[in-house]
Amino acid sequence: MNVTLPDGTVLDLPDGATGADAAAAIGPGLARAALAVKQGGQVRDLGLPLIDGEQLEIVTRKSGRDALDLIRHDAAHVLAAAVLELYPGVKISIGPSIDGGFYYDFEFPDGSGVTEADFPAIEQRMREHIKAAEPFQRDEVGIEEALERFRSEGQDYKLELIEDLVRDQGVQTVSLYRNGAFTDLCRGPHAPATDRIGAIKLQSVAGAYWRGDSSRTMLTRIYGTAFFTARELEEELERLEQARARDHRKLGRELGLFSFSDISPGSAFWLPKGTVLWNELVALSRDMGAERGFTEVKTPLLYDSELWKTSGHWGKYRENMFVTETEERAFGLKPMNCPGHAHMFRSQRWSYRDLPVRYAEPGLLHRNELSGTLHGLLRVRHFVQDDAHIFCAEEQVEQEVRRCLEYAFSTFEIFGFEIELELSTRPEQRIGTDEMWDRAEGALAKVLADDGLDYRVNEGDGAFYGPKIDLHTTDSLGRSWQLGTVQLDYSMPERFDLVYTGADNAEHRPVMIHTARMGSFERFIGILIEHLAGELPVWLAPVQALVLPISDRHAQAARDVAATIRARGLRVEADDRAESIGRRIREGELQKIPYMLVIGDREADEQAVSVRRRHEGDLGMVAVERFVEHLAHETATRRDAPLGR
RNA sequence: GCCGACGUAGCUCAGCUGGUAGAGCACUUCACUCGUAAUGAAGGGGUCCCCGGUUCGAGUCCGGGCGUCGGCUCCA
Numbered sequence: 001m002n003v004t005l006p007d008g009t010v011l012d013l014p015d016g017a018t019g020a021d022a023a024a025a026i027g028p029g030l031a032r033a034a035l036a037v038k039q040g041g042q043v044r045d046l047g048l049p050l051i052d053g054e055q056l057e058i059v060t061r062k063s064g065r066d067a068l069d070l071i072r073h074d075a076a077h078v079l080a081a082a083v084l085e086l087y088p089g090v091k092i093s094i095g096p097s098i099d100g101g102f103y104y105d106f107e108f109p110d111g112s113g114v115t116e117a118d119f120p121a122i123e124q125r126m127r128e129h130i131k132a133a134e135p136f137q138r139d140e141v142g143i144e145e146a147l148e149r150f151r152s153e154g155q156d157y158k159l160e161l162i163e164d165l166v167r168d169q170g171v172q173t174v175s176l177y178r179n180g181a182f183t184d185l186c187r188g189p190h191a192p193a194t195d196r197i198g199a200i201k202l203q204s205v206a207g208a209y210w211r212g213d214s215s216r217t218m219l220t221r222i223y224g225t226a227f228f229t230a231r232e233l234e235e236e237l238e239r240l241e242q243a244r245a246r247d248h249r250k251l252g253r254e255l256g257l258f259s260f261s262d263i264s265p266g267s268a269f270w271l272p273k274g275t276v277l278w279n280e281l282v283a284l285s286r287d288m289g290a291e292r293g294f295t296e297v298k299t300p301l302l303y304d305s306e307l308w309k310t311s312g313h314w315g316k317y318r319e320n321m322f323v324t325e326t327e328e329r330a331f332g333l334k335p336m337n338c339p340g341h342a343h344m345f346r347s348q349r350w351s352y353r354d355l356p357v358r359y360a361e362p363g364l365l366h367r368n369e370l371s372g373t374l375h376g377l378l379r380v381r382h383f384v385q386d387d388a389h390i391f392c393a394e395e396q397v398e399q400e401v402r403r404c405l406e407y408a409f410s411t412f413e414i415f416g417f418e419i420e421l422e423l424s425t426r427p428e429q430r431i432g433t434d435e436m437w438d439r440a441e442g443a444l445a446k447v448l449a450d451d452g453l454d455y456r457v458n459e460g461d462g463a464f465y466g467p468k469i470d471l472h473t474t475d476s477l478g479r480s481w482q483l484g485t486v487q488l489d490y491s492m493p494e495r496f497d498l499v500y501t502g503a504d505n506a507e508h509r510p511v512m513i514h515t516a517r518m519g520s521f522e523r524f525i526g527i528l529i530e531h532l533a534g535e536l537p538v539w540l541a542p543v544q545a546l547v548l549p550i551s552d553r554h555a556q557a558a559r560d561v562a563a564t565i566r567a568r569g570l571r572v573e574a575d576d577r578a579e580s581i582g583r584r585i586r587e588g589e590l591q592k593i594p595y596m597l598v599i600g601d602r603e604a605d606e607q608a609v610s611v612r613r614r615h616e617g618d619l620g621m622v623a624v625e626r627f628v629e630h631l632a633h634e635t636a637t638r639r640d641a642p643l644g645r
Numbered sequence: 646g647c648c649g650a651c652g653u654a655g656c657u658c659a660g661c662u663g664g665u666a667g668a669g670c671a672c673u674u675c676a677c678u679c680g681u682a683a684u685g686a687a688g689g690g691g692u693c694c695c696c697g698g699u700u701c702g703a704g705u706c707c708g709g710g711c712g713u714c715g716g717c718u719c720c721a
Contacts, residue, residue, distance in 0.1 A: 103716095115649070206716030207648020214718045218648050221716070249714095253656080262694075262712050320720085365721085370646050371712085373719065385721065470721095482721055519721040551678040578678075586682035600680055610681080618681055 081182035101225030266381030273542035299340035377526035465491030
């Protein structure tokens with residue numbers, strides 16, 4: 001048999017040769033370093049026969065993600081082995097590698113469980129397995145034998161997994177992996193032995209439903225991570241530590257932007273500085289929307305249940321709504337703006353010449369999210385979306401979607417966010433004909449393809465009324481959050497009986513496009529703070545410049561400079577407290593204020609300030625007038641710029 | 646909502662096996678009047694998340710609730 005190596009050389013091997021044979025044929029060093037092989041995009045055990053004629057890559061610890069996935073999956077098995085030894089009667093379920101580590105889900109017998117306090121003992125046991133260099137042995141066994149084995153061990157979850165494999169995939173055999181006395185149902189692949197795992201660390205314990213189904217048993221999930229060396233592990237833990245310093249909840253409090261209170265869970269209190277930031281973002285959204293033909297509207301917060309029945313929310317979304325009642329009429333606080341906008345659209349007659357109609361509304365929404373899901377600003381119950389609804393003719397859909405994406409990308413470009421696109425297609429529960437869905441999905445896919453955009457398809461994850469393109473980004477810990485969205489909606493126009501008069505003088509049904517760029521201002525600000533570690537650009541900084549007199553006799557000059565800057569509509573404060581200049585500078589730095597303007601005798605004499613720029617330090621004396629122009633320029637252009645001499 | 650952990654001054658945290666609370670920072674006052682990341686001294690500040698229970702006595706032990714954090718489920 002022949003396999004081709006990445007450098008193009010062809011390796012001639014006897015029939016039935018394994019990955020280990022291939023590595024040995026290349027060299028003894030590689031034979032020792034080999035962890036697995038990769039053929040046809042799949043990582044496979046070193047001990048399995050190679051696929052004839054396929055490209056062959058030997059996976060070693062240098063192979064990056066493939067190699068880490070391998071030992072993390074190994075580590076998951078070692079974790080399960082350790083837990084089974086320490087907690088007899090535990091039932092094991094599944095344990096994959098994930099971004100950043102691995103987990104394993106267990107069901108502990110009644111009355112027992114683990115907490116993080118138990119981690120040292122479990123880690124100790126894991127290290128013993130690793131040190132013992134237990135080989136991972138793969139056995140291919142018949143269904144009956146596998147069932148018999150796990151039945152005798154009382155491993156019910158494994159039985160269910162095997163039965164499902166038989167039913168859904170019609171498998172005749174399953175693979176078992178054995179290391180030491182531990183055997184697990186597993187597809188593989190695994191490294192040759194447990195000693196390839198260099199360093200492990202258990203990180204947290206959490207609940208997780210069996211098979212992600214909230215109606216089924218809550219299992220105990222143990223998260224951990226593994227690396228080839230202790231040093232890499234330390235670096236990762238250090239990185240996580242630093243990420244926590246960027247947490248928007250911590251920075252929001254430290255910078256005086258917002259606070260939370262038990263008195264209104266899931267709702268932020270926006271302090272004066274946070275409100276400045278908020279208002280600047282709303283202004284950005286307004287300016288960009290106006291440039292793109294959006295007109296701002298304002299609609300009520302509270303509506304009779306009739307509206308929600310028409311829109312379908314009363315049936316499909318009620319558990320997420322705050323509902324109230326007065327004079328025997330049921331009302332609901334709006335969780336979305338679309339029904340109000342549809343209702344508004346209906347209040348007049350429209351010609352095809354009027355389309356597209358683009359209503360924008362930074363509207364306050366309330367959603368009664370489950371208490372356990374609330375998360376700082378990133379998931380709240382009270383929030384404002386930079387929301388808009390476009391009412392257009394069917395043939396305008398593609399162009400409008402393209403414009404929505406352009407709008408979103410232009411927005412994110414200002415902040416330097418990296419965005420991932422997801423196209424969510426028809427769900428099982430849906431309305432509308434298949435032709436309509438074909439057309440809608442086709443239009444979205446065509447825009448993505450025409451513009452050469454990379455995206456992931458989320459099969460069956462669309463809204464019940466139409467497919468959507470979602471824009472995702474990550475927080476400081478790499479967790480993905482949805483910001484913007486572009487959704488095609490054929491349902492709302494139907495339900496609200498929206499029409500316009502076409503060129504043929506007949507009534508036609510418009511299409512609704514539901515779109516947002518930042519998503520909610522709350523979530524956007526949370527993500528923004530984490531991306532920038534709280535170092536807001538000049539145009540967003542609540543305090544753009546802090547004036548610092550050296551001593552009392554410069555206080556009046558400092559107040560004068562502050563007044564001059566404030567008169568230009570810029571945000572400045574003077575700190576003339578009786579503290580040392582070093583102290584006041586330190587506090588200004590901790591507040592992440594972009595500019596500090598120091599005024600002593602020299603500056604006061606010359607109508608100048610010594611400019612200290614965040615990160616850059618002392619830039620020397622600059623005339624007050626010139627500094628003000630520079631600050632005004634950065635603010636107006638919404639872009640930081642170097643201060644020329 | 647579910648699983649687990651946690652909840653002490655504005656913030657970060659001590660408080661051992663139960664004997665009615667403490668530090669640093671912040672705040673107030675006074676002194677210092679200072680040249681680019683912490684001047685010094687004194688002082689004020691607490692329903693120990695809430696409600697029950699055990700106990701002579703609960704911040705500490707037990708039960709229930711609320712909130713927060715990490716996940717699961719769900720979503721901007």
